[in-house]
Amino acid sequence: MGTNSILNDSSLTTGQNEPATHVVTLVEAVNLAMARAMQNDANVVVLGEDVGTNGGVFRATSGLKERFGCRRVMDTPLAESLIAGISVGMAAQGLKPVAEIQFLGFIYAAVEHIVSHAARLRNRTRGRLHCPMVIRTPMGGGIHAPEHHCESTEAMFAQIPGIRVVVPSSPARAYGLLLSAIEDPDPVIFLEPSRLYRMVKQEIRDDGVGLPLDTCFTLRPGKDVTLITWGACVHECLQAARELEKRKVSAEVIDVASLNPIDYDTLLASVEKTGRCVIVQEAPRPCSVGSEIASVMAEKGLLFLKAPVERVTGYDTPIPYFRNEQVYLPDVHDIVTAAVRTLEFA
Amino acid sequence: MGTNSILNDSSLTTGQNEPATHVVTLVEAVNLAMARAMQNDANVVVLGEDVGTNGGVFRATSGLKERFGCRRVMDTPLAESLIAGISVGMAAQGLKPVAEIQFLGFIYAAVEHIVSHAARLRNRTRGRLHCPMVIRTPMGGGIHAPEHHCESTEAMFAQIPGIRVVVPSSPARAYGLLLSAIEDPDPVIFLEPSRLYRMVKQEIRDDGVGLPLDTCFTLRPGKDVTLITWGACVHECLQAARELEKRKVSAEVIDVASLNPIDYDTLLASVEKTGRCVIVQEAPRPCSVGSEIASVMAEKGLLFLKAPVERVTGYDTPIPYFRNEQVYLPDVHDIVTAAVRTLEFA
Amino acid sequence: MLYTQTPYQQHRFIDPDGNATNPLPAWMNDTSLLLRFYRTMTLLRLFDKRVVALQRTGQMGTYASCLGQEAIGTAIGCALQPQDVFVPYYRDQATQYLRGVELNRMLQYWGGDEWGNHFTGGAAQDFPNCVPIATQITHAAGIASAFKIRGEKRAALVTCGDGATSRGDFYEPMNLAGVWQLPMVLVVNNNQWAISVPRPLQTSAVTIAQKAMAAGIEGFQVDGNDVCAVHDAVLYALKKAHSGKGATLIEAVTYRLCDHTTADDATRYRDHQEVNAAWTLEPVKRLQTFLHQRGLWDEAKEQSLVAECQAEIEQAVKTYQALPPTPVDELFDYLYDTTPPHLIVQRERAKQKSARLAGGKRHGH
Amino acid sequence: MLYTQTPYQQHRFIDPDGNATNPLPAWMNDTSLLLRFYRTMTLLRLFDKRVVALQRTGQMGTYASCLGQEAIGTAIGCALQPQDVFVPYYRDQATQYLRGVELNRMLQYWGGDEWGNHFTGGAAQDFPNCVPIATQITHAAGIASAFKIRGEKRAALVTCGDGATSRGDFYEPMNLAGVWQLPMVLVVNNNQWAISVPRPLQTSAVTIAQKAMAAGIEGFQVDGNDVCAVHDAVLYALKKAHSGKGATLIEAVTYRLCDHTTADDATRYRDHQEVNAAWTLEPVKRLQTFLHQRGLWDEAKEQSLVAECQAEIEQAVKTYQALPPTPVDELFDYLYDTTPPHLIVQRERAKQKSARLAGGKRHGH
């Protein structure tokens, strides 16, 4: 976790000349996006536990305090309900708070402010007040972390009307989606797969251009089966697609990215084309995002589904302590097997 | 809300002779079940806001303090996180706390203790400690209540491994399911549809016999279409079934009752028989219990589904303030229309 | 009346018999303000009574009266500056009225219509009523943080009840207000009851004011039935906030003379003697006597004031009763800034359904 | 050292130079206890070092060391009675050790295996480490409530850090403990830092002890680097709890000499001078000097103690390293009392998958 902020990059600090390109990890892309947003809009402020001098336990906010000062990069006392609740107040006053919850497993105390206030302020006041806030938090397993540091409870938020839930799966999408999340006039829960934070590097142009929050991303076209996923599992799905290719199976891979609201059209169009749907998530099944997508297939897909929908998921248990977490996390073999099942179905 | 406790019934206070039968409302049945459980097991304690002298804002705990004393019926300070958290501590010590959260809309502050502790204590300690606690709370709309008093966020808990979620839909099931919930060695979220609290009266035998937490209840056999629901919507579904009967359509009505874990076998067997599935819930759709059930149909039902799964739900918005709530709540017409769609599908 | 550590010492100016307890502050020479206090409290008392009547006759939803607590909201409303933001709980009708929230809008809120939260004018930035107890305090800390971040001379004033002081949302933002020296004023309406739970079962702290010590901020009690005492305390706290000297906790000691709400029956859990005793301390009569003694008030004035208030209230009730229900579309139009496709589809279904229901009503089935 | 209102006044018995500050309590004549203090602190300091080494070499997960804070856990562990229940946060290795939790079990916990929470013997009813900050305090209040309800002479002792005092879960149960007069002892390990957030940014309360006033309970500070001071304070608080006199908040002032955890790099946010200054106050050396002066300790004793501790630690490390991973079935077997059908199906899948993964490992792909 010792990487330094790339904000020392002068081309960035003097935002004049040609937007710089950087080869960055996902967490560095998150850092870049926040820096860009703060530079472009004085209303953007960052808050959370250890986000200041320490730059966040994953270094996502590294260098921001030095650059934008402690009035715009605030270490809060240790209280998640507080972090979410003051963000509501700040947002209602026209600031654009970008709050960090240190891990998704610690967001639960903030659920009341997210569900009862952030998600409803616009609706309750008929547009008089609204809540342009972002809550960023790392999610998911696979990093050998202690208990409560590996949660995949995205469905708890994907089910709440009035908020957006966004999960990036590459540095470029992290940069573009976070910029849009910060610009968005409504509350966004931005879930960052910690397993991807430093997995790959990618060249991105720091041009301040966001990516849309209302579409899925088709990462790989295919015609035989659709692999629908988001977050860290995107990478297992892409590998699985390559595996399947060896077996002459053409798999389409879709990164849902925005889990609330969901871009159903893209998903349905793909499954209508392939006739086969495999949904891959780390989370347990009950009432999950995978359930929602599968249920839409059950409502709309009956005429074109050539095989039952397959869900490759974590087990319906909490994720085990890290010594056993590999058994819990969906892997390439699980995905390939499920895809093959849909192909062999008759 | 002025009904008095039926604990004055002597046959109950002296639990000697033949178990008495009572004609009671759902909320009175809840009261009876708690009284019975407290009489049978000294470890059962009741806690919450206004549960003591006031007997609960819906009178569910009416008379319990007078009968069992203030050490077993405790008014807590106003703090839901506290109520859930101390219940975890009490349960780990062998008590069987039955906590009341005044309305489901106020449970959100308790989510952390439910998800991170109650649901995991047994698993984290490999069975050394466990958590036999019940959280009771009224749910749902239709009672002209103020905002935040009409929530249907059962999916937030139905998705959590390690807890049970139970929703009664009649006085008899309220009595039997609550008794089992209190006896159950694991944490149970017991959601009481406030719209049903005083809707119907039913004769029940106060015999202390519980109902199983691992099965659905088929309330009405049918062969053409299966109406799957729980809680208050059970009554609209039963009416809809009668409507459909007039049209020579035989509808099976299943009360899921236990939303976590779900008795999938009964649901699948019914839809395998009827070939048509209509899921009815007050909650919005995304990642809901209805999504979960529909997704299981998508996984397992492809070969016997004669029509797409239909979901009759609230809109994907918060429930409106009460002047508009009727437009939000699924009604008989909505259900009949959806059922007819499945029948006309070809 | 007990104290906690504070330089502020004026806990009461008018005793229960309406006698002044000298010395009185200079601002109390402003008789027009004193009369404004009285008019507001009188109006609210009459309004409350009328709303309860509407509820009893099925024309109103559950309503939380502020009977006996009018002094607190009135004192706050007259002390707040236009640039300040008011963050209420749900017994703040007096403050909301003084901030410019029309009575008919309050009726609309309690009548189950979201437009009841659409404040305009002086209240345009104020928060709507907050039902989830204490959560508004955290929002107020966020609003105060925004003022601090932008270097604005504004304060966030937030209210809550005694029961609310048991929640994390009371302590967490108060603690933050201490660390960040926020321009926040927290007024606790200690009306001795949280529905059926009496104050001693809520906390064993001798005063609620002393809870300020947990946050390292100033806290003290005032007589919540003395509108002048509350006003002076709020003036002190707002001045402090505006001059960057941080947050204050004010415990206004009063009594809930009404049921908790129209859905409550207080006779189940508290006895008459207590309530009767409390009536001897109530704020409206107290100020009236004080004004009488100063020759500022008489029976004639009283009668015309009552008539004037009645008229204003009846006008509001008419406006409320004439309101058509909110078109159901709005349920979808105000959820997100741009309504997503699936909600546009649902909006159509909702329109059809509400038409069907309206039709159903018309044809009476 | 500052105080808050309390009859208790013994904040320190041994000063940083190891000199006694009279008068000493009678129990300090029990040299075997003093030596037990010293042995435990020495063992823990060596253990900590060893675990960090294991982590650095990839044989251990993220670990939270208690370097510099050994006195607190040791004092608590020696004061607790068998019938009491200990509710830790995650820097309580010393207390857990004294409660009978084997070192290898602690290694197992930090090594990512749930069996690390399966305490036996004297710790069988103790809670496991608690990661969600402050939530354990609420559990402790529930445990104390159970004791009170059943009329048992037992206490729940719970620990937390200074950062934890900012959370609702710190205030809510403390407030309850006041109202219900619960047999609860809350010891705050104020080690001046919450990861990178220094104590002054956590609260502007001059002391954490004074937060007890918000709950109307007794609270005070002790020198957290003086094992005798902490022990005496905990004895006082436990006696009070056992005799039905209610709850106590003890702020033990110490310093986190280590990084927050092995995943942290404290040099990013605090400077050497501060840490070096803190080293002059650390508890182990202090007690050693004290024992020396009393002729209770010498170099030879020190050497054999270190050797003995090293052996005990190496034994535990061996046991830990020899542990096979938990069979994955248990993930399903301990979720509910009776495993529901769908989990039995999933358990089979999980077994096959873990076999596949094991195979995969064997064949190195």
Ligand SMILES: Cc1ncc(C[n+]2csc(CCOP(=O)(O)OP(=O)(O)O)c2C)c(N)n1
């Ligand atoms: C979080 C939450 N819990 C419970 C309730 C139900 N409830 C509404 S008012 C109330 C009592 C509040 O008492 P207090 O804070 O003293 O305010 P008062 O009504 O006395 O003015 C309760 C428990 C709620 N609205 N929100």
Ligand SMILES: Cc1ncc(C[n+]2csc(CCOP(=O)(O)OP(=O)(O)O)c2C)c(N)n1
């Ligand atoms: C609810 C919650 N939020 C955040 C974290 C991440 N975290 C782990 S330890 C810690 C700091 C705790 O500081 P303190 O309470 O002083 O205890 P210390 O570690 O200093 O002993 C944080 C923020 C957590 N574990 N739980």
Ligand SMILES: [Mg+2]
């Ligand atoms: Mg009150």
Ligand SMILES: [Mg+2]
């Ligand atoms: Mg600390």
